Amino acid sequence: MEQENASDLAAFMAATGPIPGELRGDRIDRILDTVRSHLGMEIAFVSRYVEGDEREFTHMSSDLPLPHGAGHREPKEDSFCFHILEGRLPQLIPDAQAIPFARSLPITDILPVGCHLNVPLRLADGSVYGSFCALSRVANHEITERDMGVLNAFAELAVESIESELSEGVVQQHLADSIAAVMEKRQLTIVHQPIHSLVTGLPVGVECLARFPDAGTRGPDLWFDEAAQVGLGLELEMFAIRAALETLGALPEGRYASINASPDTILSGELHNLLHKVPSGKLVVEVTEHAHVTDYDGLAEALRGLSKNARVAIDDVGAGYAGLRHIVDLSPDILKLDMSLTRDVHLDKARHALSSAMVRFAAEIGANLVAEGIECAEEAAALAAMGIDYGQGYYYARPMPVVRAQRHMLGLPQEEEADSPVQVSANQMPMARTA
Structure with missing residues (x-):
């Protein structure tokens, strides 16, 4: 019997293989x-006990038109499963029908319940x-302890998956708590990185x-990505914006500020509601491209709605999802060349050729170009010679506290006290998805 059960499990594992967490x-x-197919049962399900005196169906398998499915809750004392756990069945x-106590449970006649196996x-x-349960509406006297062994074996597989889900749930809750705490306790500082005319x-x-x-060990990208994983992506982005x-x-x-916004945040409509108070010419919205866009028409329409208050930039052109479709469909005012194109552009013919092509393309569509990641005078000179308008990077200025950035733009000498990071208030959370 054990060999047969092992064979059943081996066949199932071979068919399913390793399963990702999601x-x-x-x-x-x-x-x-x-299990239902192997045992010839009509219904198989997993249920869990929840707060109070209820149980909830978490997974259900049946070809029958059942009145309830996964997510349904009912008093646990109305179930076979609870009384089996308590030793009454x-x-x-x-x-x-052959067991008086089972016959006394309403579900026995309502479903009806004939053959019933439970672990x-x-x-x-x-x-x-x-509980892990399989049942049919008719009795089956040919069911054996071997069949119970099969049910036990597959129940163990189900427990492994449940344990993994519960562990992941703990991790997800920890992430959600950490993100909520950052917003609630205002544990963010804001910095500005200047953008210069080349x-x-x-x-x-x-x-x-x-x-x-934890800026010393993890970049802000991870915070925004994790917020999205736990359903707080929009909240954290809008908080920062x-x-x-x-x-x-x-x-x-005469100077402007550039903020980042993901396509999902732009499509939500909340950004549009927020920007109507912003003076025109002061703001650029950079469309981050770290996630695949599924609704270009909707995104383009939402960006047109922002155009009265902000110019539109495509961030990280040349990397990730920011390909031709981003540029063509979204009608940007500014293209920001990713550092993968600008790094060592004075030495690399391929990067030089691609950057030059982007200059011609930008001229055709009436967009300005900003080169990111400039680290030396040679890169800046090569990019300027191509006709690129603006640049940012460590060659010009590192990200700095707001007070230092203000003095930098005014051409004033920096003061010692300006070196300290600026702790922002509840309504002054910084926005960025780049390090």
Whole structure:
């Protein structure tokens, strides 16, 4: 019998293979489908016990038009599963009508319940999570202990997936708590990185960048990506954007600030509602390209709605998803060349040729070019010679506190006290998805 059960499991594992975390719920569904088919049952499900005196169906497999599916809750005392756990009913029931206590449960006649097999699901710490169950509406006296062995074996597989999901849930909750704490406790500083004219060398604006508490070990990209993973992406971005707008008052006359926004945030409509108060000419919205865009028409329409208050830039052109479609479909005012194109451009013929091609393209569509990641005079000179308008990078200025950036743009000497990072208020969270 053990060899046959092992064979059943081996066949299932060969068919399913390793399952990524996000698909483990699907794996439980497939386990239930396999069990139901193998045992000739009409229904198979996993349930869990929840707060109070209820149980919830988490996964359901059946070809029948059942009145309830996954997510349905009911009193646990109305179920076979609970009474099996309590020892009032056996795990293997060939015919529920033959057991007086089983016959007294309303579900026995409502469904009806004929043959019923059940395994309580116990986690590694010994606690009972719920039940793994297979049943049919008719009795089956040919069901055996071997079939119970099969159910037990597949229940163990289900427990492995459940344990993994619960562990991931703990991690996800920790991330959500950390992100919420950063917003609640204002654990962010805001910095500006100046953007300079490659022709005159003078600063023309800044990009607003975020610095989280662990800035020395992790970049802000990770915070925004993790926020998106736990469903707080929009909240964290909008929190940061509102803060970036609060720093506009530090800009000298004629200078602009650039903030980053993901396509999802732009499509949400919240950014449009926020920017109507911003003076025109003061702001550039950089469309970050770290996620695939599924609705270009909607994104283009949303950006047109922002155009009264802000110019539109495409960030990191030449890297990731920021390809030709970003540039063609979104009608940007500014193209920001990724440092992968500008780094060593004075030495690399391919980078030089690609950057030169972007100059011609930008001229055709009426867009300005900003070269990112400039680190030496030779790069700046080569890019200026091509006809690129603006640049930013360590050659001109590192990201710096708002007060230092203001003095930098005014051409004033820096003061010692300006070296300290600026701790921002509840409505002054910095916005950036780049280090």
